[in-house]
Each structure stands twice: as structure tokens, then as C-alpha cells.
Amino acid sequence: MTTTPDPRPVAEMIAGTVLLHGWRCVDCRHPLLWSTPRCPRCGGTVEASSFGPEGVVWSSTVVRVPVPGRTPPYAMAYVDLDDGPRVLAHVDGPAERVAVGSRVRLLEQGIHGDVVVTEVGV
Amino acid sequence: MNVALRGVGTSMFGKQQDRHPSEFIWQAVIEALEAAEAQVHQIDAVYLGTVFGAPGVAQRALHALGIVGVPIITVENACASGTTALHEAITAVSMDRFDTVLALGVEKMTDQFAGAIHPESTDIEGRSGLALPSLYAMAATRYQHLYGLTDEDLALVAVKNHAHSVHNPRAQHRTPHTVDEVLASRMIADPLTLMQCCPIADGAGAAVVGRQRPGRSEVVVRSSVLRSGGLWDHTSEHVWGFDLIRSTARAAYEEAGLGPEDMNVIECHDAFTIGEIVTTDAIGLAAEGHGNELLRAGHTQVGGPQPVNPSGGLLSRGHPLGATGLAQAAEIVWQLQGRAGGRQVDGARIGLIETMGGGVAGIDGNACAIVILEGIDP
Numbered sequence: 296m297t298t299t300p301d302p303r304p305v306a307e308m309i310a311g312t313v314l315l316h317g318w319r320c321v322d323c324r325h326p327l328l329w330s331t332p333r334c335p336r337c338g339g340t341v342e343a344s345s346f347g348p349e350g351v352v353w354s355s356t357v358v359r360v361p362v363p364g365r366t367p368p369y370a371m372a373y374v375d376l377d378d379g380p381r382v383l384a385h386v387d388g389p390a391e392r393v394a395v396g397s398r399v400r401l402l403e404q405g406i407h408g409d410v411v412v413t414e415v416g417v
Numbered sequence: 418m419n420v421a422l423r424g425v426g427t428s429m430f431g432k433q434q435d436r437h438p439s440e441f442i443w444q445a446v447i448e449a450l451e452a453a454e455a456q457v458h459q460i461d462a463v464y465l466g467t468v469f470g471a472p473g474v475a476q477r478a479l480h481a482l483g484i485v486g487v488p489i490i491t492v493e494n495a496c497a498s499g500t501t502a503l504h505e506a507i508t509a510v511s512m513d514r515f516d517t518v519l520a521l522g523v524e525k526m527t528d529q530f531a532g533a534i535h536p537e538s539t540d541i542e543g544r545s546g547l548a549l550p551s552l553y554a555m556a557a558t559r560y561q562h563l564y565g566l567t568d569e570d571l572a573l574v575a576v577k578n579h580a581h582s583v584h585n586p587r588a589q590h591r592t593p594h595t596v597d598e599v600l601a602s603r604m605i606a607d608p609l610t611l612m613q614c615c616p617i618a619d620g621a622g623a624a625v626v627g628r629q630r631p632g633r634s635e636v637v638v639r640s641s642v643l644r645s646g647g648l649w650d651h652t653s654e655h656v657w658g659f660d661l662i663r664s665t666a667r668a669a670y671e672e673a674g675l676g677p678e679d680m681n682v683i684e685c686h687d688a689f690t691i692g693e694i695v696t697t698d699a700i701g702l703a704a705e706g707h708g709n710e711l712l713r714a715g716h717t718q719v720g721g722p723q724p725v726n727p728s729g730g731l732l733s734r735g736h737p738l739g740a741t742g743l744a745q746a747a748e749i750v751w752q753l754q755g756r757a758g759g760r761q762v763d764g765a766r767i768g769l770i771e772t773m774g775g776g777v778a779g780i781d782g783n784a785c786a787i788v789i790l791e792g793i794d795p
């Protein structure tokens with residue numbers, strides 16, 4: 296493990312809804328999951344923003360090989376948050392591929408500190 | 418550009434835990450020098466690609482061969498590190514910076530990994546537990562959703578490349594496999610099974626790059642292009658890597674004055690089965706989303722119109738990251754010289770090398786390098 300700051304976005308419960316902390320360009324509104332000195336698209340200034348609580352699965356898989364500090368298998372997905380960035384998330388529930396296009400909702404972060412989503416209406 | 422790959426060489430590929438990385442380099446360099454009919458003192462610069470090589474890995478090996486006193490430049494571009502070294506060597510000769518350059522790649526993966534590679538923990542992907550096969554698995558799932566790609570289509574890449582490797586004595590795996598065997602192997606990251614993932618390997622590759630000499634049979638460089646990925650985010654329609662490979666290929670074709678239909682033989686980045694399908698789409702062998710049809714029709718097998726990965730590819734030869742680009746280059750050079758034995762592509766005159774390196778979150782790939790070569794007779 297590294298002592299470099301954890302790069303994963305932070306989720307926070309705000310008024311009963313889980314949102315992800317991020318940044319957004321003041322000029323072009325480009326959403327970002329990590330703090331950057333400038334907007335990578337237009338060079339504008341970025342300001343703190345938040346994203347979620349729902350989005351759509353862009354793709355998914357189940358990791359079945361050991362990764363340091365993890366116990367496989369676990370489901371993961373790239374999720375396009377509504378009006379926000381594409382975020383890599385763990386999918387709550389059984390270790391199965393969640394269908395592309397499924398609607399998901401952010402959950403509070405687990406002990407691992409990962410971004411976690413769950414299928415809406417499941 | 419009047420630049421030629423005068424000679425190439427490689428080590429054996431595979432798990433070679435008991436050997437020193439310098440031994441791989443010596444084997445590759447000596448073979449390349451002999452093929453080029455070049456002497457050590459003629460080498461006036463070296464570019465070496467490696468990802469996990471120890472500091473000084475190039476100098477440690479090369480001084481023992483008497484390659485000393487010249488500029489030695491080590492580059493890192495993930496899986497495209499060796500191809501980056503080759504590209505830089507080609508570019509240096511074409512710009513008259515040096516006359517005769519040694520392009521090298523080396524990796525001793527068995528010192529680093531027992532299983533899957535995982536991205537840097539300084540990135541979201543790595544810190545979140547996304548092993549590298551899962552990054553490609555995400556592309557496979559997306560392709561299955563958009564284009565109806567089947568698990569069998571994916572397996573066909575491994576079946577084809579393993580069939581090719583039977584004729585490659587330097588490959589790590591040389592056993593043919595059926596679709597059923599590929600699909601029955603252990604699941605690594607859905608939908609990719611173990612036999613759809615390249616094995617951890619050790620090895621090296623080398624090429625002697627110089628000016629084309631008139632009146633001789635040569636393998637000349639028609640074009641060489643290196644790019645890094647654009648931003649990959651919620652606005653990206655394509656799977657990771659597609660846009661980078663496509664833009665690099667278009668630039669390489671334009672520089673060569675050739676198109677995908679002109680390629681007689683191709684070595685591309687099949688680190689995972691989906692990688693070859695995405696790549697054959699992106700370099701224009703098939704319309705987007707139709708790469709599986711190439712496999713079903715036998716278009717890309719040896720004996721077909723445009724064989725892809727006659728060496729067995731990364732899936733069979735093994736993938737010593739920094740060495741891979743030079744191993745690909747060696748295969749294409751041998752193919753264009755008619756020296757590829759049982760895997761020879763009949764009449765191959767023009768060949769393409771493509772390597773794709775990734776792992777950094779937020780971009781479409783760390784690097785893609787494409788080199789187009791032509792075998793010419795006086």
C-alpha cells in the first residue's frame with residue numbers, strides 16, 4: 296500500500312441522499328472526480344461539486360482473481376451518473392454482472408472506502 | 418523515410434525465473450546484430466523499453482556486450498514500452514540524429530507478479546480493486562451489449578492464436594485449444610476466462626535500425642506513429658482504447674500512403690481476447706462492432722486474407738510488457754523475409770505492428786504505437 300492520498304471519490308449522505316464529492320468546471324461545466332489545477336477540457340477554473348445519487352451502468356464485470364487486500368469475487372461497474380462523470384463502482388449484492396443500461400443508486404461507502412452502487416428497484 | 422529494420426532478435430518467452438534479465442537481452446541483441454551483419458561498435462545509440470525493469474537494466478546488460486559510451490535511453494509506456502523504444506529509434510535515424518540504433522525491450526515479469534496485474538493504487542481503478550483483466554472485461558461486456566458479441570466469438574481469438582503458436586518455437590504456450598476448452602477454463606473477470614488472458618512472461622526483443630541500403634533486400638519502415646490517449650470519461654462512446662488505436666492507425670496509414678486493405682500480416686495487442694477484436698475494428702480491418710465476423714470467416718487466421726497474430730500473439734507467446742513490441746516487430750520482419758516457418762503468411766509484403774498500453778485512469782490509454790513495415794527486394 297501507498298501513503299499517497301486515497302484517490303477514490305468520497306460519498307456523503309446529504310439530507311437522506313448519498314452524493315459523490317467531485318469538481319466541476321466553472322466555464323464548461325465538465326464534471327471531474329478528482330481535483331485538477333485546471334479543467335482538462337477547456338482550461339477553466341474548477342470548483343467543488345457533488346454528483347448523484349443515481350446513474351446508468353455503462354459496463355460491468357465480476358472480478359474473480361485475487362487483488363491485494365481484496366477477497367474475490369466482487370461485482371464492479373462503470374456508472375454514468377446523471378449529469379455527472381463516469382465513475383468506477385462496486386455493485387452491492389451477489390457477484391454477478393449487472394446489465395448494461397441498468398439504473399443504479401449510490402450507497403454509503405463501505406469499510407473498503409469504495410464507491411458502491413445498488414440496482415434501483417431490486 | 419529510408420529507414421530499415423536491418424536485423425531482429427528475441428529470447429525465448431515464458432516463465433524463466435532462474436535467469437537474469439541480462440541473459441534475455443544478450444540473446445536478443447546478439448541475434449539482431451548477426452541478422453543485421455552489424456558490429457557492436459557501429460551501434461551509436463540505444464533505446465530500451467521496460468515497465469518494471471530495475472534502474473540501469475539496459476546498461477547492466479549492454480556493457481557486457483561492449484556497448485558502452487553511447488547514449489542509452491530507457492522509456493516506459495506500459496505495454497507499449499518496447500514499441501515506443503522502436504518508434505524512437507526509427508525517428509532518431511530518420512531525423513539523422515543517429516546512424517545505427519539498437520531498439521530493445523525487456524521484462525522479467527516473474528519477479529513482479531504471480532497473478533493478474535493491477536493498476537497503480539494512486540489511481541481510482543487500482544485503489545478500487547480493478548485488476549487489469551477487469552478493465553478489458555468491461556470492454557468485452559460493453560461490446561456484447563452493443564454488438565451482440567458472443568462468448569464463443571471471444572474464445573475464437575484464443576483458439577486462432579493458440580493454433581498459430583504451435584508453429585512458434587519461442588512461444589510460451591504451444592498447445593492448440595478448442596472453443597469449449599477456452600470457455601471452460603477458470604473465469605477471471607466476466608466474460609473473460611483464463612485462456613483469454615495473456616500469461617505472465619519473461620523475455621527480451623531487439624532490432625537494429627539504420628538507413629535503408631540501396632540494392633539490398635530490406636525491411637523498410639513505411640510509417641511509425643506514437644500517441645497517448647485522449648480523455649476517457651462520461652462523454653466517451655467507445656470502449657477504452659478504441660479511439661486511441663483508431664486515431665493512431667489513421668495517422669500511420671496516412672503517413673504510409675496505405676490503407677487497412679493493404680496489410681498482409683498484422684501483430685496486434687491481444688493481451689486479452691477482446692483486445693484483438695477491438696483492435697481489428699479500430700485499425701479498420703472490420704467495421705466497428707464487426708470484428709467477430711473476421712474470426713468466424715477465418716479472415717485473420719494464417720491461410721486467410723489478412724492473418725492477425727501469426728506468432729500466437731500475446732495470448733500464446735506471452736506478454737513480457739517491455740519486450741512485447743520488439744517481439745511483434747521481430748515476427749513481422751521474419752514474415753516479410755519469408756522466414757516464419759510453419760506459420761509463414763504466403764507472399765506477405767506489408768505488415769503492421771500495433772501495441773496498446775494502459776492503466777492510467779481518466780484517459781483512453783497511456784500509449785498506442787503503430788509501425789508499418791514493407792519487405793522490398795532490390
